[in-house]
Amino acid sequence: MRKTSGTQNSMKLIFIASCLVLLTAALIFDFIWASSSFTYLSLVSNWSVHKAVRRIIPKTEEKIEIVKYNNRLARDELNATFADIPAPQLEWEEMPSAPVPRLDGAAIQIKNLLYVFAGYGSINHVHSHVDIYNFTDNTWSGSFPIPKEMANSHLGMASDGRYIYAVTGQYGPQCRGPTARCFVLDTETKQWQDLPTLPAPRYAPATQLWRGRLHVMGGSKENRYDPGLEHWSLAVKDGKALEKEWRSEIPIPRGGPHRSCVVVDDRLFVIGGQEGDFMAKPGSPIFKCSRRHEVQYGDVYMLDDEMKWKTLPPMPKPNSHIEFAWVVVNNSIIIVGGTTLKHPVTKKMVLVGEVFRFRLDKMEWSVIGRMPCRVKTTLVGFWDGWLYFTSGQRDRGPDDPSPRQVIGNMWRTKLKF
Template identity: 75%
Template sequence: MGRSSGKQTSTKFVLILSCGGLLGAALIADLLWASSSYSSSAYMSIASNWAPQIHQSTIIVPKKVDKKPQEGPAVKDNKDAIPDRVLSATFADLPGPELQWEKMAAAPVPRLDGAAIQIKNLLYVFAGYGTIDYVHSHVDIYNFTDNTWGGRFDMPKEMAHSHLGMATDGRYIYIVNGQYGPQCRGPTTHTFVLDTETKKWQDMPPLPVPRYAPATQLWRGRVHVMGGSKENRHTPGLEHWSLAVKNGKALENEWRTEIPIPRGGPHRACVVVDDRLFVIGGQEGDFMAKPGSPIFKCSRRNEVVYSDVYMLDDEMKWKVLPPMPKPDSHIEFAWVIVNNSIIIVGGTTEKHPVTKKMVLNGEVIQFNLDTLKWSVVGKLPYRVKTTLVGVWNGWLYFTSGQRDKGPDDPAPKKVIADMWRTKLSL
């Protein structure tokens, strides 16, 4: 009896233990399934934010169908047609009206990080990269009257090839240092002046120290040079100098120290309107030369793009104005003045948060100087940075720079020579 009772107790204990084990296994399996389901759901949610597929977060910008041809050269075939822009919301351009763009005669060479100055009906286009290993050392001229390129001439051998600072008084063009050579070589201190009527060059006093892509403008009889990057191409400079000039000649032997700019860095628009000096957008940091590289091979560094706008007026104190609609850099020669507004074309904005690739801008934006308000006044045929801009008889032109990989990918790819124009009504 005693042995029989022990067996029953043992059997019950085993049965209870087995049930408990099965229940525990079921709970663990359920927990693992729930965890897996959550992880899968979270991954799909994140992935859907970046996938360039058509879904609820996708913006589709339709192509405008022209009902009436514009004046000037027409688009002759489908290869010049502007494609639909389909892109993830992460990459979306700011909302704005469609513009009808005409493709004009391309520049003689493609240019990246070149410079341009408009004097009357002529756009003087300087230097720039052809490729990362080749830089231009000449000037091309575009005539807005007959929409043709011509009049090429050489730059001085000592003059920088990219990331120049530049300003004009309507005849003379004042050129401030920049980067000499291809890849990621450093900046120089050389400055020059070009007489656009005689095509002759003269030296000016060198800057106190080299600067790369400084904000440069002619204001109150003085060439002002601000910010840019220091000799290593990456560290922002805050210094601000000026030099008195008249009729293409320096009136001083040295640059004068002025009030430092509140935030340093390269690739900004610098504009003078109604005796006010504006510095717009830009970035802190840039590519640097790879340590020990004999060709100064470019090496990626972190850059911070910003939307800051600063102004100097009679008080000679920097004032902070309303920021741009979004951060914008690589716009130093991508602006014009139209109807008391500053118009800025393209540029670059903050990098993709996952791929860390550069993101190009595809908008034409306006800063109304009466209201000090920003607005988007149009879309470009594609996104583009370091483009060179002019305006003539109501037409807005842009040429050169580096465009995007396609309608659904805003990362930079091809260096271009294209010239486009559109009628701009403000």
């Protein structure tokens, strides 16, 4: 028994001595490493793509950068096209949220009422009704259905102050096909009527009333991806079509969906947009959306008396998903949010958080403020000095501009210029 006990004691002493040797070696190695002029701090514990990685740059550069690992780069490593543009932080006030969240919906303001149409609730669910927001008492004050045959998203839409014209768009959830059906709503009676069917269906075409005609331009073609250049118009008055067929007009210089289309002082402006879009996955029974290459742009075109497209100064950054994100205030076009070129590293969609102003007297762009968060497909209105926006899809947070949840929030800020 004594011999066995002595052997065990000897083994313990050897084990302790080995540990001391290893500990001493580790301390020496750590001292040498810390003394080096090139030091890198590794990843913090509990690794996650939502954690930050601190990278210490060589001491000779005399600076320390924080590099975000979760799909973003340090500010000085990110091209200005994708980064936020410096802008004042406007004072936003949160108002009553919409009855439902919506993405790729449509909106038209008539006096103190904002009519908000259809849109996605989620990728698998689309809305088939209209909600009304009253700017006078800041309440959601009514709801009624859209026609069963009417598109649920990617609509073209315009108004004469009483009648709202709704043309073409996507029928159903996911990436289902478009419809060429067109309708008109009498906002006083809440009654819908048919309009002549568009020559071909389109997704999110630029649409506006100009000189007694309803103009529909660009958009995506039937496959949801190829940009259309076609431009059609239809004579309308008091909610009725004066012609049985659409007329071909001068093609738009650049096709594609998700653009602002504005008429001011008898001039028609088409702003921003993109080429390419999500497409239905081949063979999918539910038309499941599949990502494809997209290119956003900031091009601005104008039609006037000469009926020729003129190129104007582009937006401060490429911007898309802004078809109902605009208002006209003090001889300026105001555009809120959108999407810009994808992130150069992660290839994810980048949302826009700036408020842009286009001065019509000088034909100049500026950035007049920042939104409470980045949002695409905002639905915008203006009343009594207040700029409002609701709905869309917001970002993942201040440091992550990629899209996350579909929202119904309503915000407003007082415009001062």
